Each structure stands twice: as structure tokens, then as C-alpha cells.
Amino acid sequence: MNENLFQMESRIKPSEQFVALSNEVLQELVHTTSGIEGVLLSSTDGFEVNSIFQKTYDGGKLSAVGSSILALVQALTSEAQLTGCRSVILDAENGKIMISAVPSAHQPMIVIVVTKQQVLLGQIMHGMNKAINRLIELDQEFH
Numbered sequence: 406m407n408e409n410l411f412q413m414e415s416r417i418k419p420s421e422q423f424v425a426l427s428n429e430v431l432q433e434l435v436h437t438t439s440g441i442e443g444v445l446l447s448s449t450d451g452f453e454v455n456s457i458f459q460k461t462y463d464g465g466k467l468s469a470v471g472s473s474i475l476a477l478v479q480a481l482t483s484e485a486q487l488t489g490c491r492s493v494i495l496d497a498e499n500g501k502i503m504i505s506a507v508p509s510a511h512q513p514m515i516v517i518v519v520t521k522q523q524v525l526l527g528q529i530m531h532g533m534n535k536a537i538n539r540l541i542e543l544d545q546e547f548h
Contacts, residue, residue: 419454419512423547427455430539435459438532440524442500445517446507446540447472454514462519471504471517492533494526503529507537509544516540 419427431444435457443458447468456464475493482490492505500522507514516537520529 417512420547423512423543424455426543426547427540428457430536430543431455431457434518434532434536438529440521440529441518441532442521443517443519445471445519447515447517449476449506449513449515458519460519467517467519471502471515475504475506475515492530498522501526501529503533505533505537507540507544509541511544511548514540 427446431446434444435441442460443456443462445456445458445462445464445467446454448454449472451469451472453464453468456462456467458464474495475490478493479490482488490506491508492503495502495504501520501524503516503518503520505516505518507516516533518529518533
């Protein structure tokens with residue numbers, strides 16, 4: 406993963422085409438993967454790009470905190486001499502949160518997925534990886 410993923414000099418707003426198509430990617434993730442209560446696409450500097458929520462969540466706050474958490478975990482893994490930290494899974498009593506980097510060349514982002522407690526993590530991860538790969542393609546296409 407790019408070491409500078411979380412060191413953006415200035416915020417670049419995604420194109421309207423990217424935002425519209427990224428919404429389709431998130432919709433597909435939610436509708437083809439059971440147990441997802443919300444999904445959020447955010448810039449690495451913590452600004453919401455797109456979201457779909459089944460419950461009431463504050464996308465702005467989730468974006469900011471999720472970005473910070475992934476950056477901290479990447480710093481921790483670096484200190485432990487591990488490389489390529491791509492995602493974090495948080496397990497709470499009533500659900501899980503998965504935060505994953507979208508290492509796009511032009512506009513690196515993060516995806517945050519909020520799930521129910523009883524989910525198949527492999528299924529969620531497979532769906533997220535598929536969505537992330539599509540978002541990377543869209544980044545190439547609409548930069």
C-alpha cells in the first residue's frame with residue numbers, strides 16, 4: 406500500500422460521474438451481501454463521498470473517525486514492522502465495523518461497512534473487496 410495514503414496535501418473533490426457510479430457500487434454491496442446495515446465511502450482525510458445507511462448514522466463523523474482509526478492502525482503495523490495494512494475489523498456486542506483502504510492511484514479513499522453482529526466475515530470481506538476493486542477502476546476511468 407502507498408505509504409502516503411493518508412498524507413494528502415489538498416482535498417480533491419471526486420467528479421460527479423465518480424460519485425454517481427460509486428453509489429451504484431455501494432448499492433450493489435448492500436443488496437448482495439446480507440447483514441450490512443450501512444456502508445460509507447470517504448476520502449482519506451475524513452470527508453464523506455457517498456453512503457447508504459439502513460439506520461441513522463452521522464456519515465461525517467463516521468468518515469472522520471474511520472479515517473483516523475485506519476491511519477492509526479497503519480502506524481501501529483508499521484511500528485510492528487508489518488507492511489500493507491489494508492483493513493481493520495472492530496467487533497462490538499451488537500455489530501461489527503470493517504474499515505478498508507481503497508488504494509486508488511488518483512484519489513485514495515476508505516470504505517466503512519457497519520454490520521449486524523451475526524454475519525459471515527468472509528462474505529462481507531469478499532463483497533468489500535469486489536466493491537473496492539470496482540472503485541479503483543472508476544478512479545482510473547474518471548480521473
